[in-house]
Amino acid sequence: xxDEQRSFESEWMRSLVDAHAADLTRYAxxxxxxPDAAKDVVQDTFLRLWQEPRANVEDxxxxxxxxxxxxxxxxxxxxxxxxxRLDEAHVATTATDAPGPELVVEQxxxxxxxxxxxxxxxxxxxxxxxxxxxNGMSYKEIASVTELTVTNVGFLLHTALNTxxxxxxxxxx
Amino acid sequence: MKLLPEDPRLTAYALGEIEDExxxxxxxxxxxxxxxxxxxxxAIRAMGDLLSAGFAxxxxxxxxxxxxxxxxxxxxxxxxxxxxxTFAWPLWISAAAxxxxxxxxxxxxxxxxxxxxYQAAPRTDVEERTVxxxxxxxVDIPAEWIEGTSQPVxxxxxxxxxxxxxxxxxxxxxxxxxxxxxxxxxxQADALMDDFAxxxxxxxxxxxxxxxxxRPPAVEVNLPEMEQSFTVSSGLDxxxxxxxxxxxxxxxxxxxxxxxxxxDRSSERPNLFNTEKYTPIEDAEFRSPLVAPxxxxxxxxxxxxxxxxxxxxxxxxxxxxxxxRIEELxxxxxxADAAPTESLAEGGDPFAVHLAQTVAPWNAxxxxxxxxxxxxxxxxxxxxxxxxxxxxxxxxSMSSQNKLPLVKEAMDLLVSRLDGRDRVAVVVYAxxxxxxLPSTTANNRETIQFAMNNLQAGGSTNGGAGIQLxxxxxxxxxxxxxxxxxxxxxxxxxxVGQTNQGDLADVAEAAADEGVSLTxxxxxxxxxxxxxxxxxxxxxxxxxxxxDSSAEARKVFLEDLxxxxxxxAKDVKIQVEFNPAQVKAYRLIGYENRRLKAEDFNNDLKRxxxxxxxxxVVALYEVVPxxxxxxxxxxxxxxxxxxxxxxxESNEVATVKLRYKQPEAAVSQLITxxxxxxxxxxxxxxxxDLRFGAAVAGFGMRLSGSxxxxxxxYAAVESIAASALGQxxxxxxxxxxxxVRKARTLSGVRQPESKVILHGVx
Numbered sequence: 017x018x019d020e021q022r023s024f025e026s027e028w029m030r031s032l033v034d035a036h037a038a039d040l041t042r043y044a045x046x047x048x049x050x051p052d053a054a055k056d057v058v059q060d061t062f063l064r065l066w067q068e069p070r071a072n073v074e075d076x077x078x079x080x081x082x083x084x085x086x087x088x089x090x091x092x093x094x095x096x097x098x099x100x101r102l103d104e105a106h107v108a109t110t111a112t113d114a115p116g117p118e119l120v121v122e123q124x125x126x127x128x129x130x131x132x133x134x135x136x137x138x139x140x141x142x143x144x145x146x147x148x149x150x151n152g153m154s155y156k157e158i159a160s161v162t163e164l165t166v167t168n169v170g171f172l173l174h175t176a177l178n179t180x181x182x183x184x185x186x187x188x189x
Numbered sequence: 190m191k192l193l194p195e196d197p198r199l200t201a202y203a204l205g206e207i208e209d210e211x212x213x214x215x216x217x218x219x220x221x222x223x224x225x226x227x228x229x230x231x232a233i234r235a236m237g238d239l240l241s242a243g244f245a246x247x248x249x250x251x252x253x254x255x256x257x258x259x260x261x262x263x264x265x266x267x268x269x270x271x272x273x274x275t276f277a278w279p280l281w282i283s284a285a286a287x288x289x290x291x292x293x294x295x296x297x298x299x300x301x302x303x304x305x306x307y308q309a310a311p312r313t314d315v316e317e318r319t320v321x322x323x324x325x326x327x328v329d330i331p332a333e334w335i336e337g338t339s340q341p342v343x344x345x346x347x348x349x350x351x352x353x354x355x356x357x358x359x360x361x362x363x364x365x366x367x368x369x370x371x372x373x374x375x376x377q378a379d380a381l382m383d384d385f386a387x388x389x390x391x392x393x394x395x396x397x398x399x400x401x402x403x404r405p406p407a408v409e410v411n412l413p414e415m416e417q418s419f420t421v422s423s424g425l426d427x428x429x430x431x432x433x434x435x436x437x438x439x440x441x442x443x444x445x446x447x448x449x450x451x452x453d454r455s456s457e458r459p460n461l462f463n464t465e466k467y468t469p470i471e472d473a474e475f476r477s478p479l480v481a482p483x484x485x486x487x488x489x490x491x492x493x494x495x496x497x498x499x500x501x502x503x504x505x506x507x508x509x510x511x512x513x514r515i516e517e518l519x520x521x522x523x524x525a526d527a528a529p530t531e532s533l534a535e536g537g538d539p540f541a542v543h544l545a546q547t548v549a550p551w552n553a554x555x556x557x558x559x560x561x562x563x564x565x566x567x568x569x570x571x572x573x574x575x576x577x578x579x580x581x582x583x584x585x586s587m588s589s590q591n592k593l594p595l596v597k598e599a600m601d602l603l604v605s606r607l608d609g610r611d612r613v614a615v616v617v618y619a620x621x622x623x624x625x626l627p628s629t630t631a632n633n634r635e636t637i638q639f640a641m642n643n644l645q646a647g648g649s650t651n652g653g654a655g656i657q658l659x660x661x662x663x664x665x666x667x668x669x670x671x672x673x674x675x676x677x678x679x680x681x682x683x684x685v686g687q688t689n690q691g692d693l694a695d696v697a698e699a700a701a702d703e704g705v706s707l708t709x710x711x712x713x714x715x716x717x718x719x720x721x722x723x724x725x726x727x728x729x730x731x732x733x734x735x736x737d738s739s740a741e742a743r744k745v746f747l748e749d750l751x752x753x754x755x756x757x758a759k760d761v762k763i764q765v766e767f768n769p770a771q772v773k774a775y776r777l778i779g780y781e782n783r784r785l786k787a788e789d790f791n792n793d794l795k796r797x798x799x800x801x802x803x804x805x806v807v808a809l810y811e812v813v814p815x816x817x818x819x820x821x822x823x824x825x826x827x828x829x830x831x832x833x834x835x836x837x838e839s840n841e842v843a844t845v846k847l848r849y850k851q852p853e854a855a856v857s858q859l860i861t862x863x864x865x866x867x868x869x870x871x872x873x874x875x876x877x878d879l880r881f882g883a884a885v886a887g888f889g890m891r892l893s894g895s896x897x898x899x900x901x902x903y904a905a906v907e908s909i910a911a912s913a914l915g916q917x918x919x920x921x922x923x924x925x926x927x928x929v930r931k932a933r934t935l936s937g938v939r940q941p942e943s944k945v946i947l948h949g950v951x
Contacts, residue, residue: 026261033260038249051250052643062260130243148204149237150244155206167197170206174197177236184236 025070032077033062039151040085046146047089057092061085079153082161133183134176141176144169192219194229203233255640259623467511467719470781470893475774475813478767479827483787485764486780487797488562488806490752491726492745493711493735495521497719498892499924500737502931508892512719515779515889516808522885522921523748524805524878526563533565539758540564540800544845544864546812547875550883550909551890551901554817556869558775558810559879560765560845565757567802572755574671575611576628577603580659582679583644584619591737592712596678597641599710599742604638606750607631614662615640618655628666656696663705670853672755673705674731679722680712693721697729698796706799708753710745711735723782730759730799748919752801758849760797760857763808764790766844771866774813775843776897778886790848793857800849809886811897812842814866840866881913881922888929903933 037058044054061084065073073080134142140162147158155173159166192199198207198216207213220226252260476484494517501508531537540562549555579600587593604613608631615626615637626640659675667673697707707729709722726733732753734745745753762785767775777784789795800806847860872880888906890898907929914922 029261033257037252037257037260041250041252042247045250054250055252055256055643059256059260128243128246130239131247134240134243145240146244149240150247155201170197170201173204174200177200177233178195180240181232181236 025066028070029062029066032065032081036078036081037062040081043082043146043151044085044089046142047086048093053092054089057085057088060088064088076157076160079157079160082147082151082153082157083163086161130180130184133180136183137176137179141172141179144172145176148173192216192223192226194225199226199229200233203230204237253639253643255625255627256643258627259625467509469511470514473776473778473781475776475811477774478769478772479830482766482769483764483790484767484775484777484810485762485785485787485790486777486808487783487785488761488763488800488808489516489780489783489798490520490800490804490806491517491723491733492521492749493709493719493723493733494518496735496737496741497711499928500735502928502935505931505935507932507935510893513889513893514781515886515893516783517779518889519779519807519809519882519885520805522805522881522925523918524561524563524807524882525876525915526561526805526878528563528566528803532571533567533757537565538860539849539851540761540804540806542845542847542860542862544862544868545876545879546842546864546866546869547879547883548869548872549811550872550880550905551887551897551899552811554813556812556814557879557883557886558765558812558843558864559882560763560808560810561878562761562800562804562806562847564752564800564802564804564806567751567755567757569606569751572672572751572802574668575607575631575754576663576666576668576671576673577607577612577754578614578616578628578659578663578675580655580675580677580679581615581617581625581644582619582655582677583617587680587712592680593644595712595736595739595742596710597644598739599678599736599746600641601638602742602746603750604631604634606747612666612668613637614666615644616655616659616662617644618658624658624662628662656693660696660700660705663700664703667704674708674754675700675705675729676708676710676754677722677725678710678712694724694728697725701728701730701796706731706756709733712737727782727798730796732799732801744919744921749803752804755801756799756852757802759799759852760793760795761800761806761847761849762790762795762797764846764848765810766846767812768839768841768843769815770839771815771842772812773815773817776811778809778811779889780808790846793850793855807882809882810843842866842868877913877915880909881915884909884913884929885925888925888932892932903929903936907933 040058040061041051041054044057045051048054048057061081064084065077065081068080134145137145143162144158144164147153147161148155153161155166155169158164158169162169164172198212199220201207202213202216202220207216220230491514494512494514497512498508498518501512526543527541529537529539529541533539543559543561543563545559545561547557547559549557581587581593581596583593587596600615607613611631612628613626613631614624614628617623617625625644626637629636631637656675656677659677663673663675701707707726708731709726709729711719711722711733712735723733734741734749734753736742736745764787765775783798785795785797842864845862845864848857849860850857872883875883884906887898887901887909888903891901891903891906907926910922910926910929914926917923
């Protein structure tokens with residue numbers, strides 16, 4: 017009985033890893049700017065998932081994963097800052113006016129271009145934009161991940177899109 | 190309805206996020222009337238599409254199969270180890286306690302956030318991964334147990350506990366006062382709440398005094414002794430969060446982890462918080478063959494002590510006496526003794542036995558008897574297939590440069606020598622343990638390297654769970670007649686779970702009986718647990734080496750690879766019978782913890798050390814010949830022993846007997862040799878190997894403060910060793926000479942050069 021239960025759970029874990037691990041890693045990397053650290057964070061996230069009774073999370077597992085992942089990533093980032101190892105983490109979350117050097121690559125491609133423009137948005141706006149358009153989450157889900165209100169999410173997205181639109185117009189596209 | 194393009198609701202509408210139907214209808218109507226709004230909606234959608242397309246092209250991080258496996262199976266450790274289970278339960282209880290309190294006890298204004306499942310373990314900078322799971326436990330608390338509140342009690346109903354769960358209920362009194370507020374803890378709790386924000390609102394009467402007592406009756410908890418702390422921090426003034434948690438941590442564990450933390454921080458300054466552990470070694474005294482004619486011991490092929498001594502000397506310190514195991518010093522060096530030429534398949538002996546005698550360099554009236562075994566040098570191609578499971582400690586204490594990075598380097602060296610017949614798996618352990626590399630044939634070098642390069646150190650050490658998992662993997666891929674082995678790489682700081690040294694050794698011993706040996710590689714410094722690792726490798730029937738540098742990694746993994754990971758004979762025991770007619774007294778140098786009872790020699794159930802291909806094993810006896818006068822005789826002549834004169838063999842000094850088993854055999858074979866007193870040669874005529882071995886023994890005796898070493902100074906040791914370098918492949922003997930010089934400087938004694946007398950038999 018227990019074993020069946022176990023293997024049932026393993027199946028579930030496997031399907032979740034297959035479906036979301038890459039997205040979560042990318043998301044964590046967008047916070048940490050360090051793919052390896054991001055992988056650790058995602059691993060921790062799944063560890064926590066395993067510790068959680070399935071019934072508690074099953075109906076909202078996607079936002080749950082993202083929320084835990086986000087908090088872990090922020091935690092790691094905070095620690096990094098407290099230990100004053102590198103300032104990278106700080107730079108990564110603070111809005112910059114100029115595109116970061118790692119993004120000044122291919123200006124020609126408009127898709128790359130739009131991502132690059134997005135880098136100039138404040139961190140919290142970038143985050144909701146990412147969750148909305150990369151991970152296809154609803155306002156509600158984003159609110160649950162970021163622990164903001166739905167209204168707040170709506171406002172951030174709205175502002176972000178307006179800013180981006182204005183920039184695109186300004187660059188003459 | 191009037192709607193401006195700046196209204197966030199317009200964006201929500203454009204993205205299909207207005208849930209309320211009437212609101213959506215209103216916006217729809219407003220948009221229909223205004224071309225400006227229509228344009229705005231279209232622009233928002235276009236921007237959304239552009240972003241979606243842009244994000245879709247953003248490269249996703251590559252996750253290897255191993256990384257995915259790691260994510261899928263974080264519970265492996267928990268599943269495979271009862272040790273980890275017992276560790277998890279106490280956390281459980283604290284979780285349960287927190288649940289009870291959280292639901293029952295905490296009337297507070299405003300929203301209350303609790304975290305319960307994850308607070309039990311102490312948090313350190315090194316991330317701990319605590320495996321705890323909220324299932325099980327039926328909690329039922331009658332309202333009358335709770336003082337100071339008349340509120341209805343809300344009781345969480347959870348799944349029933351798994352069958353192996355301890356009987357879980359508590360017998361204790363928890364008193365929660367409102368005056369406890371620990372800033373530090375509050376911060377911690379905040380951080381935790383970020384992680385697991387489980388928001389529950391509990392309606393409360395705000396000014397109610399928070400004095401609550403819970404006294405559940407008759408509950409028995411089957412747990413080790415616990416250290417308890419219970420903390421409530423509440424932001425009463427802010428009207429905000431109340432968090433509470435209680436930690437139950439086994440006492441031993443807590444103190445251990447504190448030691449670990451301290452040791453970690455001091456890893457660059459080994460002298461300040463040295464928590465290294467060594468088993469005391471007692472120097473063997475002379476014995477008379479009249480009372481104890483038999484000397485019996487198990488061979489020892491370990492070399493760790495030498496590398497450890499070297500590490501101390503290179504750091505500018507003399508090693509602690511108990512860190513010096515003379516036999517490991519002697520056996521560190523390769524010797525030129527001839528190996529058997531006949532291969533094992535042709536029925537040759539697995540090792541050759543060489544006996545020699547000379548004068549002891551530290552006492553001209555004493556002799557040295559050298560018993561040397563040299564293992565058959567199996568051609569590399571003829572080696573048996575290997576099933577190797579690396580068990581790597583990736584705990585925080587392993588992160589320094591002389592630990593984990595060195596392990597990776599060493600493993601890569603090893604894998605480069607293996608091929609498709611061999612299998613390699615990697616199990617890591619820290620707070621949780623897991624399979625990083627499933628058993629893979631060794632020709633997939635890149636895959637193995639990839640798995641290795643992604644290892645990172647962090648967390649505390651649960652060696653117990655790791656060992657269980659490693660043995661499980663080894664058993665699953667067991668190669669019949671092959672070399673099945675777990676290779677443990679650690680600094681030996683097993684501080685969580687199955688930490689009892691004896692328990693771990695039992696696990697290793699049981700696995701050795703099933704045919705899975707354990708090789709132990711010690712790394713690093715500062716909290717190096719030499720005693721535990723040595724015992725583990727002894728019980729696990731493998732060798733134990735200490736790796737302190739890339740050079741040592743090369744010696745262990747390239748020069749001595751075959752010797753360290755294969756065996757050509759097992760349970761090798763040596764028994765020497767001394768002839769009282771020739772020998773007044775004798776003493777075995779080193780092998781203090783390898784001694785056996787005389788009757789163990791013929792007992793095939795009694796385990797002993799293994800020997801690998803090309804291994805050199807050397808034992809030295811210091812012998813007092815019968816003619817030498819001593820101030821007081823060791824023992825008086827025995828009156829009642831029947832004396833049977835041995836005809837024509839009266840000049841035999843000793844008979845050396847060896848027992849060994851073929852790797853798969855259950856019955857031992859016997860080899861017998863005799864030594865005659867005429868065989869003794871002057872020290873400077875003795876072979877280079879004998880002289881060098883004597884120098885190493887003398888060095889070890891001096892380092893360990895032995896009384897037997899007499900006037901043999903470091904300078905004399907140095908000059909003997911320097912004169913006996915021989916071919917010195919690998920440069921180990923030259924390095925030894927350098928170490929002796931360091932020890933001489935450190936000992937602060939300026940001794941005159943070579944005052945020792947080296948002369949022949951008198």
